[in-house]
Amino acid sequence: VPVTIRDVAREAGVSVGTVSRVMNDSAQVSPHTRAQVLDVVAALGYQPNQSGRALARGRLPTVAVIVPFVTHPSAIARIRGLVDGFRRVGHPVSIFDVEMPEHADEHLLTLTSGLRPEGAVIVSLPMSAPRVATLADAGLRPVLVDAEADGLSSVVIDDVAGGALATAHLTELGHRRVAFLGDREPDGFGFVSSVRRHEGYREALAAAGVTPEPAYERTAPHGRETACEQTRALLALPEPPTAVFAASDTQALGVLDAAAARGLRVPEDLSVVGFDDIDVAAHAGLTTVRQPLFESGLAAARILQAEVEEASRAPERLVLPVELVTRRTTAPPGSPARSARREDTPA
Amino acid sequence: VPVTIRDVAREAGVSVGTVSRVMNDSAQVSPHTRAQVLDVVAALGYQPNQSGRALARGRLPTVAVIVPFVTHPSAIARIRGLVDGFRRVGHPVSIFDVEMPEHADEHLLTLTSGLRPEGAVIVSLPMSAPRVATLADAGLRPVLVDAEADGLSSVVIDDVAGGALATAHLTELGHRRVAFLGDREPDGFGFVSSVRRHEGYREALAAAGVTPEPAYERTAPHGRETACEQTRALLALPEPPTAVFAASDTQALGVLDAAAARGLRVPEDLSVVGFDDIDVAAHAGLTTVRQPLFESGLAAARILQAEVEEASRAPERLVLPVELVTRRTTAPPGSPARSARREDTPA
DNA sequence: CTGTTAGCGCGTTCAG
DNA sequence: CTGAACGCGCTAACAG
Numbered sequence: 001v002p003v004t005i006r007d008v009a010r011e012a013g014v015s016v017g018t019v020s021r022v023m024n025d026s027a028q029v030s031p032h033t034r035a036q037v038l039d040v041v042a043a044l045g046y047q048p049n050q051s052g053r054a055l056a057r058g059r060l061p062t063v064a065v066i067v068p069f070v071t072h073p074s075a076i077a078r079i080r081g082l083v084d085g086f087r088r089v090g091h092p093v094s095i096f097d098v099e100m101p102e103h104a105d106e107h108l109l110t111l112t113s114g115l116r117p118e119g120a121v122i123v124s125l126p127m128s129a130p131r132v133a134t135l136a137d138a139g140l141r142p143v144l145v146d147a148e149a150d151g152l153s154s155v156v157i158d159d160v161a162g163g164a165l166a167t168a169h170l171t172e173l174g175h176r177r178v179a180f181l182g183d184r185e186p187d188g189f190g191f192v193s194s195v196r197r198h199e200g201y202r203e204a205l206a207a208a209g210v211t212p213e214p215a216y217e218r219t220a221p222h223g224r225e226t227a228c229e230q231t232r233a234l235l236a237l238p239e240p241p242t243a244v245f246a247a248s249d250t251q252a253l254g255v256l257d258a259a260a261a262r263g264l265r266v267p268e269d270l271s272v273v274g275f276d277d278i279d280v281a282a283h284a285g286l287t288t289v290r291q292p293l294f295e296s297g298l299a300a301a302r303i304l305q306a307e308v309e310e311a312s313r314a315p316e317r318l319v320l321p322v323e324l325v326t327r328r329t330t331a332p333p334g335s336p337a338r339s340a341r342r343e344d345t346p347a
Numbered sequence: 348v349p350v351t352i353r354d355v356a357r358e359a360g361v362s363v364g365t366v367s368r369v370m371n372d373s374a375q376v377s378p379h380t381r382a383q384v385l386d387v388v389a390a391l392g393y394q395p396n397q398s399g400r401a402l403a404r405g406r407l408p409t410v411a412v413i414v415p416f417v418t419h420p421s422a423i424a425r426i427r428g429l430v431d432g433f434r435r436v437g438h439p440v441s442i443f444d445v446e447m448p449e450h451a452d453e454h455l456l457t458l459t460s461g462l463r464p465e466g467a468v469i470v471s472l473p474m475s476a477p478r479v480a481t482l483a484d485a486g487l488r489p490v491l492v493d494a495e496a497d498g499l500s501s502v503v504i505d506d507v508a509g510g511a512l513a514t515a516h517l518t519e520l521g522h523r524r525v526a527f528l529g530d531r532e533p534d535g536f537g538f539v540s541s542v543r544r545h546e547g548y549r550e551a552l553a554a555a556g557v558t559p560e561p562a563y564e565r566t567a568p569h570g571r572e573t574a575c576e577q578t579r580a581l582l583a584l585p586e587p588p589t590a591v592f593a594a595s596d597t598q599a600l601g602v603l604d605a606a607a608a609r610g611l612r613v614p615e616d617l618s619v620v621g622f623d624d625i626d627v628a629a630h631a632g633l634t635t636v637r638q639p640l641f642e643s644g645l646a647a648a649r650i651l652q653a654e655v656e657e658a659s660r661a662p663e664r665l666v667l668p669v670e671l672v673t674r675r676t677t678a679p680p681g682s683p684a685r686s687a688r689r690e691d692t693p694a
Numbered sequence: 695c696t697g698t699t700a701g702c703g704c705g706t707t708c709a710g
Numbered sequence: 711c712t713g714a715a716c717g718c719g720c721t722a723a724c725a726g
Contacts, residue, residue, distance in 0.1 A: 002460055002485075004703060015713045020705060030711060050462035051407060052703025054398040055718050060407070061462060062441055071427050073626075080418050083442055092441040092462070094409060097434045113349055115397035115408060115439070279420075283630040351719060362697045367721060377695060399719030402702050698725080707716080 003044045012040040023048055058139070059116040063091045063304065066107050067123040068098040068189060073250070073278040074293055078123060078145060081297020089305050091118065098125065101188035105131075112138035119304045121145060121297075126190040127152065143304045145296050146193060153307065153316045155299045159193045162289045162322040163200020163245070164207075166273040169287070169324055170243045171208035174332045175271060178205065179216040179234050179241035181227055181251055194219070194247040197275060201245055216241050220251075227254025228261075235262055235270075242333035243271035249281045249288055256284065256329070267331035277325055285328035292320045350391045359387040370395055405486070406463040410438045410651065413454050414470040415445040415536060420597070420625040421640055425470060425492060428644020436652050438465065445472070448535030452478075459485035466651045468492060468644075473537040474499065490651045492643050493540060500654065500663045502646045506540045509636045509669040510547025510592070511554075513620040516634070516671055517590045518555035521679045522618060525552065526563040526581050526588035528574055528598055541566070541594040544622060548592055563588050567598075574601025575608075582609050582617075589617065589680035596621035596628045596635055603631065603676070614678035624672055632675035639667045 005023075009016040014037060021027040022037040029037075040046070054060045063086050067075050079095065086093050094117065096107040104125050111120055112134055120135070120142040127142075127149040135142055136151075144154040170178050180201045183194035198217070205212060215237060220226040227246060234241055235258060246252035252274030259270045266272055274281060277290035299318055307313050352370075356363045361384060368374040369384040376384075387393070401407045410433050414422050426442065433440050441464065443454040451472050458467055459481055467482075467489040474489075474496040482489055483498075491501040517525050527548045530541035545564070552559060562584060567573040574593060581588055582605060593599035599621030606617045613619055621628060624637035646665055654660050 002703095006703085016704080017706080017714075018712060021712090024705080028711065033712080045460075047456065047460040049402075049460070049703050051398065051401040051405070052718095053705080054462075055396075055402045055720085056703075056705040058398070058718075060398060062409070064439070070430050076423055076427070080423070083417050083444055087444045087446070092411070092443060092457075094439040094441050095430055096439060097430055099434075109394065110439075113392075113394040113396070115401075280627060280630050283627050349719095353719080363720080364698075364722085365696060368696085371721080375695065380696080396719050399702095400721075402704085403719075403721040405702075696726085698723105700721105700723085702719105702721085705716105705718090708714090710711105710713085 002049070003046045005046070005048065008037065008040050008044060008046045011044060012037045054116075059118055061091070062094045062115075062117045063301075064094050064096060064107075064111055064117040064120040065123070066096045066098060066104065066111075066120065066125065068104075068125065068191075070095060070097045073280070074248070074276050075123070077278065077293035078297040081294040081299075082121060082301050083297075084294075085298045085301025086305075089301075091305075098189075104189075108134065111135070111140060116140070119143070119308050121300045121304055122147065124189075124191055124193070126192065141307060143300045143307070145300050148317070151315055153303045153318075155296045155303070155318045155320065157291045157296075157320050157322050159196030160200040160203065162275060162291065163197030163247075164204040165200070165322060165324050166197075166245045166275065166289045167201045167204035168208065169326070169330065170245060170271060170273060171204065171210060173243075173271065173330060175241075175243040176210050177213070177216065177239065177241040177243070177333075178210065179218070179244045180247070181230055181234075181244055181255060182219045182247035183222045183251075184219040187221065197245075197247045222248065222250070224250050224254040224257065227251035228257040229254075231255045231258035232262070235259070235264070241270075243273070243330070245273045247275055249274035249276045249278045249286060252286055252288065252329075253280070253284060256286075266329050268335055271330040271333070273330060281325075282327070287327045287330040288325050290323045290325045296320055349396070350393045352393070352395065355384065355387050355391060355393045358391060359384045401463075406465055408438070409441045409462075409464045410648075411441050411443060411454075411458055411464040411467040412470070413443045413445060413451065413458075413467065413472065415451075415472065415538075417442060417444045420627065421595070421623050422470070424625065424640035425644040428641040428646075429468060429648050430644075431641075432645045432648025433652075436648075438652075445536075451536075455481065458482070458487060463487070466490070466655050468647045468651055469494065471536075471538055471540070473539065488654060490647045490654070492647045495664070498662055500650045500665075502643045502650070502665045502667065504638045504643075504667050504669050506543030507547040507550065509622060509638065510544030510594075511551040512547070512669060512671050513544075513592045513622065513636045514548045514551035515555065516673070516677065517592060517618060517620060518551060518557060520590075520618065520677060522588075522590040523557050524560070524563065524586065524588040524590070524680075525557065526565070526591045527594070528577055528581075528591055528602065529566045529594035530569045530598075531566040534568065541569075544592075544594045569595065569597065571597050571601040571604065574598035575604040576601075578602045578605035579609070582606070582611070590619070590677070591617065592620045592622075594622055596623045596625045596633060599633055599635065599676075600627070600631060603633070613676050615682055618677040618680070620677060628672075629674070634674045634677040635672050637670045637672045643667055 009019045122142045124146040148154045218230045220230045274288035277288045397408045469489045471493040495501045565577045567577045621635035624635045
């Protein structure tokens, strides 16, 4: 038998309004009345019905997270941070997965007219001005992760710098034939991180005095298999690259697959650098540019919570650091095998 | 400006009741009226306010998932399945993380008196009769994953058989000194899978005619590091085991750590079998008992949806198959190195 | 088949 | 500082 605000009011000998005020500890209630009400609340085990509360206030006591491809390791890591962060403040997290470009606007519509959440975190999706305005009309000021928009808080990394970091590592090792493997852009989602990392690649190459080689720059729909295919093509070139910078760890694993299929040793015959530092990167010994995925979720949760509590808060732009993690997939070009692992293929 | 059911009713020249019926396509509405209403709905871009709907119906249009340790790889895999499954039917998933035993009942209370979801999936938590009754009073019949209770649908695996499968693999390889490393039970959560896998271990040992050795059976709080510590103790025994069956892949990785720290070769000096087949297992080359984690989430979503649509549906008990995945961490005891990887330590 | 109406549980005026 | 009353948007029960 659910106990309502009326039960509490009757039992405490006050009106529902007073109980409501106590529960929202907003208005000034006399200490005596407050204590009395709280006693009854405890005695009856009263818990406000969130549906009623939601209807009266216009928003549900949940936080919505819109994120493309929840099954991707990088998305998982971010969601972990988000869930962890919101658990600390007691907010259930509703997850909206975007598997196709049109899902994004569908979910946005759900947020604005269907169930209105307390707040929202939007990951990796470009927020056009109309989108921002629509959300704002509904009283929603989402926190962006891996994306930016005027007037909204965001948690990002410097993808250009990250791409340059990876590429510079390779050129410093002595590589001149460095390939780039990124996401094919025209997929309708408008993701920009791969493009930015590509920019960083170009910059670092220029800084190292390496002439760009168009044949070395390839893109493919995101995925391990597609990356493997592209790498096969790369390795079949008359003058194949000695190193590959992949715009994500998933793609870097595909590069590794292609190298293995061709009988190339890594890093002796081919150096590989990834991006993200997802869990498997450590196990694969992959050299990569680490971005704080878990922390990005945590930070977004913290910022959103702060904005919910103080609506007038100024937008915050948080740039998380990237860092090169050197493991076992990078070495100078043509370097001798560290151990005679394959006697049948002498260097 | 939000458009309400009244706007639609006025515009369509019908009553709100009729609009409601059309939106819930439950009652019989004349095709003509229905079409007329739907036209207006489309024209006005009407989307029902879920808060109002929730208040009137007594439940929110979301599905709650209560799961311990969301950050664990196995939980992640299950959640992926759940989110994927519910996305297909358009239900936002609210995630409730359980990090401490008391969180479970807190979340349960939230479901029954706070925000009442359309349905709930509860993972790995034992549901006592009182808990089930409380939920039932609130009209909630949760679907259980990795747990069972009378009158509730559940998605499980045969942990005893899984434990036996792992152990038999080891004895068939010729191992007689086989250790078991599981979760320390009295942690307040009441998880049973590790205990069941332990049973399977004992059964398989008996079937192989191996005398149980208490010193070989150890438990520790779940974790890679704690598993590593326990394994150190195991390996320091006068007559150390030649094989270890760990009740989870995470713990198996800890076993591997301990072996490496002691300079033991795997599988030549020590065979290791894990359980779950989480993502990193493949990369670690870990032999393990695979359970369909992703599928368990998908299946739970499917069953819950069926029960929401047909309340009188009989409970379903789905047993998912387990399967031994043989990789590179198991071999006959004292087997010679397959490759002379460590000349400094001749077999 | 459709209109009317009474709440669902709570927040929030407005008086006092 | 507190009580009374209204309405949030919708569903469902009841007439017709």
